[in-house]
Structures are given as structure tokens and as C-alpha cells.
Amino acid sequence: MKLKIAELLAIGKYNQLEVLKTVDFGLYLDGGPYGEILLPQRYVPEGTEVGQELEVFLYNDSEDRLIATTERPLATVGEFAFLEAKEVGEYGAFLEWGLPKDLLVPFREQALRMQRGQSYLVYVYLDDSTDRIAASSRWKRFVEEKDEAGELQVDEEVSIFIAERTDLGYKVVINHRFQGILYHNQIFQSIAIGDQLPAYIDQVREDQRIDVRLQQVGVAGMNEAATELLAHLQLHDGYLPLTDKSPPEAIYAQLQMSKKAFKKAVGNLYKQRLIQLEKQGIRLVKA
DSSP states (O other), X not given: XXXXXXXXXXXXXXXXXXXXXXXXXXXXXXXXXGOEEEEEGGGOOTTOOTTOXXXXXXXXXXXXXXXXXXXXXXXXXXXXXXXXXXXXXXXXXXXXXXXXXXXXXXXXXXXXXXXXXXXXEEEEEEETTTTEXXXXXXXXGGSBSSOTTOOOOTTOEEEEEEEEEOSSEEEEEETTTEEEEEEGGGOOSOOOTTOEEEEEEEEEOTTOOEEEESSOTTGGGOOHHHHHHHHHHHHXXXXXXXXXXXXXXXXXXXXXXXXXXXXXXXXXXHHXXXXXXXXXXXXXXXX
């Protein structure tokens, strides 16, 4: 058991640790090579007993002591998150990440000088020399630009962070690991820097660079009118008060397209089961 703990113990991540003893101010957990680790009383689940294993997050408190908590931060070591700067001090910016001790972004790790009250996409890392958890907004240093091992497959569902706007679209972080791009013509909804969204692998290029899209298979092949209609629905709460019986003037006023183009677009989306037809309009089908 001791060897297993030593192998698995990880600062800045979740660990399964055994309860060694109880004290008035909490529990002491078996930290293997780190010795006994305190879980303060306010984090102790009701009914916990000696010998039981608990899942805890490990980090250094304000006095640099290794401590455990059952609270869950907004990101762990090795992950990206979009976090707000609470304060800017002598050593850098301090981000709110869901734990009593704020997360430091040293000045050297700031792509742009951070401002209080602003939110930033950051990568959470462990400083090997100090065992302290910190963050960096120099996000490109922590992603792989190519999928050399062929781990991602076309049409595979992934999680992305919107990282940076470019002329072509947006650079994104895929599964907290890879850099990809989301092109403007694949965007049919409002997005912003820092958004975390489900997406799909659209293409892994010959040079192993990665393109993503926000829609499932089929949407990318829609004609222009169907694409515009889908975008309109997504930007207007998924409903449009128009049908194939609506006058051409009403259709053009809302969509700037002819009635013929509108009917073809409706048919296209209906065949893909992206919309449902109602008596007074059309409605986007929720995934």
C-alpha cells in the first residue's frame, strides 16, 4: 500500500489517500513520501473513519504546507481554465480558482500584463523546483501543435477552449493537450475567448495540424442558405416564426433570402434532423 501511494501521489491533482488518525482540527492522511497530510475539519465528510480512503486534492497552503481538501478547484495541474484575476501583487497576478489560496501567475508567465477583474485562459502547472502550483497565460508553450501519434480521429467528439482569434477563425486548445483551429465558416453561434465547448475533429491534415468544427457530421456540407438559417436559429433561442406558407416579404425581412432558398434550407435541415416543423414556425432540435 505504501508503494502504491508513493507512485500515485500527485500535488495539484486528486489522490486516493487513507485516513491514519483523527484530531480535533481534522484528519491526517497517509501521504507516503510526504508524510502525514492534514485534511482540515471543515473538509471532512460526515461519517469518515480511520482506515477509509478519501479522494482529496493536494496543494500548498498559504504557509507552504502540503494540505488536502475535498473541494474541487476549477482546474488541476495539466489543465486549462478561464479564470479571473482577483489581485495583482508584487510577484504576479492571483486568480480565483475555487480554493482558499488563490492561484499565482508570475509576471514572467503572463503573455500580457494581467489586470484585476479581467479573465484569462491559463494553463495550470507544478513548479518542479518548489512543488508549488502556478499558472501561465503563455498557453502555446503547453500544447502540441500536431497530432503526431494519430490519437485524434475525424468526427471524434472533443472538448475545446477558445484561445485566440485569428484572421482565419480561432485557435483552440483540444482536450487540454493539442492546438487546433476553428474556421469562421464553421461557426454558427456566438463564441468568445475562454469558452469551453464540445466540438468535433473535422480534419487532421497531412502535416498533422488539426481542424475542428462545432457541429456533428452533415452540417459542414449544408448549402449556404441552410448554413445561414441554422446560424439564425442558434442566435435567436432556436426558434423562427416562419413556415413555407409565410409571405416572401416576411422571409426576406428576417433572413435576406428568397422564399425558394428558404424552403430548400428548411428541407436540408429537416432531413438532417436538426429542426422540427411547427404550425407557426421552425424550431432547432436540441442535442
